[in-house]
Amino acid sequence: MADIKTTLRELSVATTLGTLIKNREIDLDTLLNPQNFINQTKSVVSGEIKFSDELLCIQSFDKDLIQIIKNGYILGKKIYENPNFTFSSIDKILWLGEDTQKMTPEDIIVGDYHFSLKETSNILDNMGLYNLLNYLTGSNYKKGSKHIFNDFAPKEYSSWFEVTWSLLLSYLKENNLWIHNNKKSKIKLLENSILLTYDNKVSKLPLNCTLAEYTKNTTGVIREKVFSKFISTELSSNSKYKLSKRNCAIIAAKNLSKELTNNLNYTDGLARFLRMYDNPYYYAKVSNEICEIYRVPCSKDLGDKIIIDSITYNVPKDQVNILTIIKNKETNESLTLRNECRFSHGQFNGTPEAKLYYENKGNLLSIYEKL
Secondary structure, eight states: OOOHHHHHHHHHHHHHHHHHHTTOOOOHHHHTSHHHHHHHHHHHSOSOOOOOHHHHHOSSOOHHHHHHHHHHHHHHHHHHHOTTOOOOTTOOEEEOTTOTTOSSOOSEEETTEEEEEEESSOEEEOOBHHHHHHHHHOOOOOTTOOOHHHHHOHHHHHHHHHHHHHHHHHHHHHHSEEEETTTTEEEEEOSSEEEEEETTEEEEEETTOOHHHHHHHOOHHHIIIIIHHHIIIIITTOHHHHHHHHHHHHHHHHHHHHHHHHTOOOTTTHHHHTTOOSSOEEEEEEETTEEEEEEEOOGGGTTTSEEEEEEEEEOSTTOEEEEEEEEETTTOOEEEEEEEEEOSSSTTSSOOEEEEEEOTTOOGGGTSEEO
């Protein structure tokens, strides 16, 4: 189920559009009341909507959620007023936010129009590293099968963990116990082991724990809520920790960019890398009350007009960024796409993602059509 911010980001647009299409008056202040928002959404969006308990129980929207709804309201009105769309009062409005398995990018469907909605950020796709490799090299890796650090900097990744674990031991030898998050997250030094606890979930690890042992003998909850919390609260400014993490990131970025460049084969994968599918759709975003709406062409319209000019990398601080510069041969315009390879749920937890962004001030007109 989508989190409350994503839910409100998408449904505020759908509800605004649906209300206008059905020739009803839309009042922003009404949408800023949680119960009114839910009722208004139910009245214009088709299908059964399973609102999260967090949204159902909330008494009032905080400042951040109010801004999300305001942005959605602005974008919904802007889409409705755009002359490139023709809506009818009988058009169905569908929200696809609950479908976590969908393979296409749309968040809402209004009549015959499919929309992918964004707010503020320049993100294009929440892809994994296996996707990036498949799209640009023609490989066929499965979900979760490729790990930016394990696969492209294994020695440095182990060293990064060893430094982190050593710093944890040093902390515990001085304090014996680390507590966080209302006493839910705890790390305790025992005579011959380390105890990591979150509520009633416990992992017991040896004093000289290796990365392999840590990965095998901990759960995602322990890794995210305990060990990664210790790192973020106690080690984020530690020079030894930062140096080992940065060294791992540099080697991983260098090796991955080399792998992509040496095996470049994007004939079949470039369209998907650029988020083009069998059917066209619309990419719409709002940032600081400025709306942008693009038509994303279907994959068959791509042809060979777009090429990959180069693949490089950079590592600001300790963030692995793979930079793909694409060029439109017809317009001679270029666009830099950035895959940020990083953990999404805490350090040393699971498989890092490779989220795709376009660079600030980048021109999407090199690949999409602005409306």
